[in-house]
Amino acid sequence: MEIAYYPGCSLHASSELYDIQSRMVFRRMGVELKEIEDWNCCGATSAGKTDDFLAIALPARNLGIADASGLAEIVIPCSSCYSRMIVSQKKLADDPGLKNTINAELIKKAEGKIKISSILEVLVSKANSGEIAEKSIKNLEGIKPACYYGCLLTRFPCDVEIPDSVENPQGMEIVCKIIGAQPIDWSYKTDCCGASAVINDTDTSLLLMSRILHDAVARGANCFVTTCPMCQLNMDAYQEQVGEKYGIQKRLPVYFITELLGIAMGFSPNEMQLDRHFIDPFGLLTELKLI
């Protein structure tokens, strides 16, 4: 089975490990992620905040390429890319004038055919169908993740239907439980970590992260799990600074969901490039004899 795949800039750069892991985990379940040809940057938060036209037009080119691929579904791991693509598809459907203006500049026209899915949506369907359980050889009992969704997976600048609760989503919990992990209940799962502000307004971002880290630690989580490369890098690379500034002693590894799945499916830390984490990802896994 093939699904169209949009990695986005981050998965080609600082979060390359997430790209590698996604392909591995899906391949194990018999799904080939087919990267769409010659895709471009979606514009991310920056276009959304500063240029209404580019915010729709940049993702539209990718949507045109995806539509032309002939595949029925496209999976987008990065929450920011996912959000921008889904908003663009909706705006183009709502505004035929804008759609014509943008399509006039494109070689492959956006038609609005392809179904846009977050990586979580696809994984939840694989959890429900039993395909994840079937491929898992290790039980992750003892892993107590704070499932961290961040802001862009459930909330959008316009009305978008998603197949999960907006305020208390459960998709990641469903996937984690299938492989034996014990996700904790907590209050900050959809709070923003301020990834787009960490460079230009560092103090704000550190404050937002401190609340997230504080609650996860207080609720007894022993790691974070996320699907968003922006959240992962932010919570991982800046956690030491957050902890020092706000007097939080404990550090929690920040796993991609593909890392927990990869461990369950028997991939080695080397194959998954776990050494590219900032907060030690090995200690917990070793302690639980998972690696």
Added chain:
Amino acid sequence: MSSQSVVFKPEISKPLLQEVMDRSGQNVLACYQCRRCAAGCPVGDETGVTPDRLIRMILLGEKNEAFNNLLVWKCVACYTCGTRCPNNIQTARINEILKQMSKEAHIEPLNPKVAAFHNAFLTSASHFGRVNELEFMSLYEIQNTRSELKRGGGWRAIVDKIKDRAKLGISMMKKKRLHFKLDKIKGLSEIKRLYAKAREKSVDR
């Protein structure tokens, strides 16, 4: 004790109100000041001005205040306010529009770093069709240093900032999270056309 009454003059407030409503697609008039947005805003503690206050400024036609407050410049676009609004007003969208309007009016942004960051991102995306993180960060630092010097900022602060950034760069490199290969797309001419169209649109306003 003196009390100040709010002055409401529709002829003053209407142009701003209308433009914000048209461009953001948000029905600002529907706000009944319940402050659910304020309760959920993650930066509200820092900004003082919460989404409900911003909406009131727009309703009263307080243009300067609407452009120059911390909410517009610290908003992280997490869309919590709009998701919880009983009247479906997405204030984060209004913040985005106010940033665009203030740029078009050549108003100095309250936090120039925020503007420089997003400019650098979009510039980087236009060069190669994809954002190359090293190029993007360099563009940002150059633009930032330039505007800091223009505002009379001291060299010392700038040097400290660069040292800070270098520290992050080195730790990213140690963790092999820095990427040195340049990612470039073939359909760059399409991207250039879209950017040209975007410029046309902003000139039309």
